[in-house]
Amino acid sequence: xxxxxxxxTITSINGSLWAKIDGTYPxxxxxxxxxxxxxxxxMVYPTPPGTTNIKITLDDKNLDYSNYTxxxxxxxxxxxxxxxxxxxxxxxxxxxxxxxxxHYEHPLQSVNxxxxxxxxxxxxxxxxxxxxxx
Numbered sequence: 731x732x733x734x735x736x737x738x739t740i741t742s743i744n745g746s747l748w749a750k751i752d753g754t755y756p757x758x759x760x761x762x763x764x765x766x767x768x769x770x771x772x773m774v775y776p777t778p779p780g781t782t783n784i785k786i787t788l789d790d791k792n793l794d795y796s797n798y799t800x801x802x803x804x805x806x807x808x809x810x811x812x813x814x815x816x817x818x819x820x821x822x823x824x825x826x827x828x829x830x831x832x833h834y835e836h837p838l839q840s841v842n843x844x845x846x847x848x849x850x851x852x853x854x855x856x857x858x859x860x861x862x863x864x
Contacts, residue, residue, distance in 0.1 A: 759826040776807035
């Protein structure tokens with residue numbers, strides 16, 4: 731993922747603050763030149779508490795997803811502001827170069843009268859010494 735585009739919109743809905751996130755992730759799988767289509771790539775993605783309106787697209791085709799944490803109790807994504815559930819989807823790849831888009835919305839967490847927002851970009855396991863930027 732040489733670059734990513736993430737738009738965060740914070741808005742007030744009925745007196746509560748909500749975040750709307752639209753992420754576009756152009757991805758190239760390295761060392762996958764012999765990819766045989768369709769290649770099924772599993773993906774888990776963390777979701778903050780109260781997440782709604784989830785939409786996942788692969789090269790502009792809608793994908794299904796499931797609640798990974800509900801199907802696998804105890805599998806949570808640990809963040810600085812609490813444990814988050816995860817969703818699961820399978821990406822049917824036709825090429826080693828593709829664009830993944832993810833949209834979701836969630837209420838901002840309130841702690842001691844202050845709102846907290848976190849976008850957890852958990853990519854460090856996928857970086858290498860030669861390619862350490864995203």
